[in-house]
Amino acid sequence: MTLDAFLFQVLNGLSSASGLFLIAAGLSLIFGVTRIVNLAHGSLYMLGTYIAYTFATKIGGVTGFWGGIVATALIVGALGAAIEFVLLRRIYRAPELFQLLATFALVLVINDFALWLWGPADLLGPRAPGFRGAVEILGRRLPSYDLFLIVIGPLVLLALHLTLTRTRFGRLIRAATQDREMVGALGVNQAVLFTSVFALGAALAGLGGALQIAREPANLATDLIALGDAFVVVVVGGMGSIPGAYLAAVIIAEVKALCIGIGTVDFGFVTINFSKFTLVAEFLVMAIVLIARPYGLLGKAQGAVRSIAEPEEPIRPATPLLKAFGVAVLAVLVCLPLLAQSSPYVLVLGIDVLIAVIFAASLHFIMGPGGMHSFGHAAYFGLGAYGAALLVKWLAWPMGAALIAAPLLALAGALLFGWFAVRLSGVYLAMLTLAFAQIVWAAVFQWEGFTGGSNGVIGVWPPPPFDKSWVYFLLTLVLAVAAVLLLRRFLFAPFGYAMRAGRDSPLRAEAIGIDVKRVHWLGFAMAGLVCGVAGGLFAFAKGSISPETIHINRSIDGLVMVLLGGVQTLTGPIAGASMFALLQDTVMRQTEYWRALMGAIILLLVLTFPQGIVGAFASLWRKVGGRT
Amino acid sequence: MSVLELRGLNKSFGGVHAVRDVGFAIGKGEFLAMIGPNGAGKSTCFNMINGQLAPDSGEILCEGRNIAGLAPRDIWRLGVGRTFQVAATFGSMTVVENVQMALISHARETYRLWRPASSHHRARALELLAQVGMEDVAFRPSRELAYGDVKRVELAIALANDPKLLLMDEPTAGMGTSERHGLIELVKRLVVERGISVLFTEHSMDVVFAFADRIIVLARGRLIADGDAATIRDNEQVREVYFGTGKTFALSASQGAKA
Numbered sequence: 010m011t012l013d014a015f016l017f018q019v020l021n022g023l024s025s026a027s028g029l030f031l032i033a034a035g036l037s038l039i040f041g042v043t044r045i046v047n048l049a050h051g052s053l054y055m056l057g058t059y060i061a062y063t064f065a066t067k068i069g070g071v072t073g074f075w076g077g078i079v080a081t082a083l084i085v086g087a088l089g090a091a092i093e094f095v096l097l098r099r100i101y102r103a104p105e106l107f108q109l110l111a112t113f114a115l116v117l118v119i120n121d122f123a124l125w126l127w128g129p130a131d132l133l134g135p136r137a138p139g140f141r142g143a144v145e146i147l148g149r150r151l152p153s154y155d156l157f158l159i160v161i162g163p164l165v166l167l168a169l170h171l172t173l174t175r176t177r178f179g180r181l182i183r184a185a186t187q188d189r190e191m192v193g194a195l196g197v198n199q200a201v202l203f204t205s206v207f208a209l210g211a212a213l214a215g216l217g218g219a220l221q222i223a224r225e226p227a228n229l230a231t232d233l234i235a236l237g238d239a240f241v242v243v244v245v246g247g248m249g250s251i252p253g254a255y256l257a258a259v260i261i262a263e264v265k266a267l268c269i270g271i272g273t274v275d276f277g278f279v280t281i282n283f284s285k286f287t288l289v290a291e292f293l294v295m296a297i298v299l300i301a302r303p304y305g306l307l308g309k310a311q312g313a314v315r316s317i318a319e320p321e322e323p324i325r326p327a328t329p330l331l332k333a334f335g336v337a338v339l340a341v342l343v344c345l346p347l348l349a350q351s352s353p354y355v356l357v358l359g360i361d362v363l364i365a366v367i368f369a370a371s372l373h374f375i376m377g378p379g380g381m382h383s384f385g386h387a388a389y390f391g392l393g394a395y396g397a398a399l400l401v402k403w404l405a406w407p408m409g410a411a412l413i414a415a416p417l418l419a420l421a422g423a424l425l426f427g428w429f430a431v432r433l434s435g436v437y438l439a440m441l442t443l444a445f446a447q448i449v450w451a452a453v454f455q456w457e458g459f460t461g462g463s464n465g466v467i468g469v470w471p472p473p474p475f476d477k478s479w480v481y482f483l484l485t486l487v488l489a490v491a492a493v494l495l496l497r498r499f500l501f502a503p504f505g506y507a508m509r510a511g512r513d514s515p516l517r518a519e520a521i522g523i524d525v526k527r528v529h530w531l532g533f534a535m536a537g538l539v540c541g542v543a544g545g546l547f548a549f550a551k552g553s554i555s556p557e558t559i560h561i562n563r564s565i566d567g568l569v570m571v572l573l574g575g576v577q578t579l580t581g582p583i584a585g586a587s588m589f590a591l592l593q594d595t596v597m598r599q600t601e602y603w604r605a606l607m608g609a610i611i612l613l614l615v616l617t618f619p620q621g622i623v624g625a626f627a628s629l630w631r632k633v634g635g636r637t
Numbered sequence: 638m639s640v641l642e643l644r645g646l647n648k649s650f651g652g653v654h655a656v657r658d659v660g661f662a663i664g665k666g667e668f669l670a671m672i673g674p675n676g677a678g679k680s681t682c683f684n685m686i687n688g689q690l691a692p693d694s695g696e697i698l699c700e701g702r703n704i705a706g707l708a709p710r711d712i713w714r715l716g717v718g719r720t721f722q723v724a725a726t727f728g729s730m731t732v733v734e735n736v737q738m739a740l741i742s743h744a745r746e747t748y749r750l751w752r753p754a755s756s757h758h759r760a761r762a763l764e765l766l767a768q769v770g771m772e773d774v775a776f777r778p779s780r781e782l783a784y785g786d787v788k789r790v791e792l793a794i795a796l797a798n799d800p801k802l803l804l805m806d807e808p809t810a811g812m813g814t815s816e817r818h819g820l821i822e823l824v825k826r827l828v829v830e831r832g833i834s835v836l837f838t839e840h841s842m843d844v845v846f847a848f849a850d851r852i853i854v855l856a857r858g859r860l861i862a863d864g865d866a867a868t869i870r871d872n873e874q875v876r877e878v879y880f881g882t883g884k885t886f887a888l889s890a891s892q893g894a895k896a
Binding site: 321322323324326498499501502503504505506507509510512513514516517518519520521522523524528531 | 687708709710713714719721725726727728729730731734737738739741742743746747748749750751752753754755757778794797798
């Protein structure tokens with residue numbers, strides 16, 4: 010690459026950095042003041058692209074485009090204020106897990122809303138009036154709109170900086186970022202402050218989205234892509250730091266632009282196409298920053314993370330009643346193949362439920378006793394599923410070997426990602442796990458030659474006798490029972506206790522010689538291993554695997570299963586996963602807008618049923634005095 | 638050889654020189670109090686000994702081995718137990734499980750995956766709880782305990798690895814007078830029985846003067862006095878730095894003796 014080409018890529022990177030900065034700055038501001046990680050931030054960005062598109066095409070011309078961008082920022086800002094007022098205000102005191110889930114519910118609802126209003130097709134906006142041409146720089150043509158974007162990022166940074174340092178509103182924001190309670194104690198109206206900060210952050214996301222319509226089409230997938238990018242930027246720059254967000258946006262965008270600029274390089278013995286490695290590069294930047302500075306380049310260590318809402322009961326061995334119930338359920342399940350003649354769908358449903366149980370039990374293992382709220386458990390499911398499918402496709406491995414390799418691949422992934430994840434806690438951990446899962450998904454999606462890209466891998470059918478659904482059902486049942494009992498055994502063993510000790514009080518656990526990070530890391534790895542079993546079983550059960558089955562939605566499904574059952578109970582994930590899988594296979598298949606329905610269920614759960622089903626029953630049981 | 642010896646310890650935070658050239662030693666079985674007004678550097682000193690902070694310079698010798706900068710868990714493995722200023726336990730476990738956890742860690746069984754934790758070292762854990770008078774609540778969830786009882790359980794946990802040195806950060810903070818003396822008497826009895834050395838910080842002078850074998854005084858990061866209760870009581874510099882008012886320790890010490 011020549012120097013000219015290099016400089017040209019630097020300019021390209023700077024124009025992308027502005028977009029990244031706008032969305033990350035809003036996310037960071039909102040988190041700084043409200044301590045809520047707004048997962049719906051990418052959705053606000055996406056709405057920005059759609060609304061600006063509508064203005065630009067329906068009104069048209071200079072007014073429609075530039076006026077539309079301003080109007081879009083205002084509308085999305087107002088929507089943000091409404092969201093804060095109606096929903097978030099109710100959950101400021103809730104555990105952060107619930108806040109994350111509630112904002113994710115909004116992601117689902119907003120996505121279906123956009124689908125309903127604008128339809129599924131990509132919508133390409135007009136070119137920007139006044140910036141239609143290109144400028145010749147260094148012998149190459151750079152769209153003049155890109156130059157405009159390069160300028161807009163630093164301008165917004167400057168405006169935000171002046172607002173934060175020179176105005177009363179800005180001083181309040183900074184004060185609240187440092188000590189929220191003190192600001193309240195000094196008589197500042199927090200409700201108004203929170204609403205206005207949320208509106209400002211949302212407006213920035215809307216602006217960022219609106220500015221993109223001249224470059225990229227409005228698309229229903231942008232919400233999660235933008236969210237993933239914003240997470241990486243915010244983690245690298247440091248939560249709550251606006252200059253950090255710009256710095257990180259520039260670094261990430263430059264690294265990506267340079268990867269594309271380098272293109273294919275022949276090293277003599279091997280040829281590498283660097284433009285396919287933009288995501289890996291992004292991951293590497295984040296990993297390096299997190300090792301050197303766990304709270305980001307310009308971030309500060311966060312205060313103690315809030316603990317779970319209700320104090321947790323000590324775990325007790327299963328009562329005779331529970332054991333009898335378990336045996337009864339198992340007996341019914343073993344007899345289920347007898348029904349195969351009359352209604353074969355029951356077995357398909359049964360396999361889905363059992364896979365969901367393994368998935369949820371493994372997530373609960375780190376989420377409950379480990380206190381690590383992973384928002385990226387789909388990564389290990391995906392590694393298992395794709396691992397098994399690809400081994401069959403490329404190496405023609407038999408099912409048995411593939412099913413053994415699947416969890417091992419997931420284990421390898423969990424060991425790698427977990428090593429970073431356990432160094433963080435709370436929302437940082439949630440964001441990092443989510444970012445890792447996005448990377449796995451994107452790698453599968455981008456690496457078309459190997460993984461089949463968006464088409465996925467097909468023809469992964471089990472050999473006889475497992476091609477009969479009742480045999481495969483029994484195989485799944487055996488593995489599910491083994492997984493659940495094994496994880497339970499681990500939780501009652503010293504290792505499980507050490508995991509809980511590290512969660513209850515890391516300081517005290519360290520003070521009695523427990524290496525908390527190591528224990529949690531190994532716990533994370535075990536959960537990945539078991540989750541890989543679910544992934545492998547899934548691939549053979551469906552006969553195929555595609556990127557969407559390992560998307561972030563699956564991670565969130567897992568969280569909902571665990572919360573539905575109750576995170577503080579050991580049997581909760583089993584009940585939650587069963588109910589969820591049944592719901593998904595029955596009710597949700599009936600409607601095109603299943604995402605919105607799912608979002609509504611999550612909101613209902615978070616606002617009214619925080620202990621989950623089993624948890625609610627257990628506390629009711631204690632209240633009526635029925636101790637066994 | 639001293640159980641613990643500090644030599645020329647320094648620690649700064651930004652421009653604040655929190656601990657300057659502090660050095661002292663604790664002999665075997667000694668009950669040593671570290672006192673000083675707020676901001677004297679007691680907590681910083683303590684946190685360097687227990688591994689939460691690494692000193693800028695200086696040595697912390699535990700039976701001759703330099704432990705400065707080691708992780709808290711490694712220092713614990715060398716036989717240095719500790720209790721916290723704000724006592725707490727592992728809230729999701731029963732009282733006896735809390736003690737068992739420490740015993741499991743001491744036996745290096747933390748990574749065992751099969752036999753239930755509740756069957757590990759149960760008898761020994763109950764014995765330790767009996768020594769601190771907490772055997773009756775052994776099977777209650779530990780988060781339900783009264784604060785004074787939590788302090789006792791924490792002591793049982795700290796004794797689980799047969800420490801040769803016990804670091805107690807304000808062991809009686811947040812307790813009433815009679816409860817306070819009960820706890821310190823218990824500590825004193827246990828350490829005498831087992832020959833453990835104790836270093837403790839304390840704000841209640843009655844406790845310090847009634848129980849400590851020796852007292853060291855810190856002020857503005859420096860060690861200004863080191864000696865038995867009588868020496869400290871008569872030390873001009875201590876009176877000046879500590880109170881500045883000319884008030885002496887005589888009153889509180891006599892109260893302590895009566896209680």
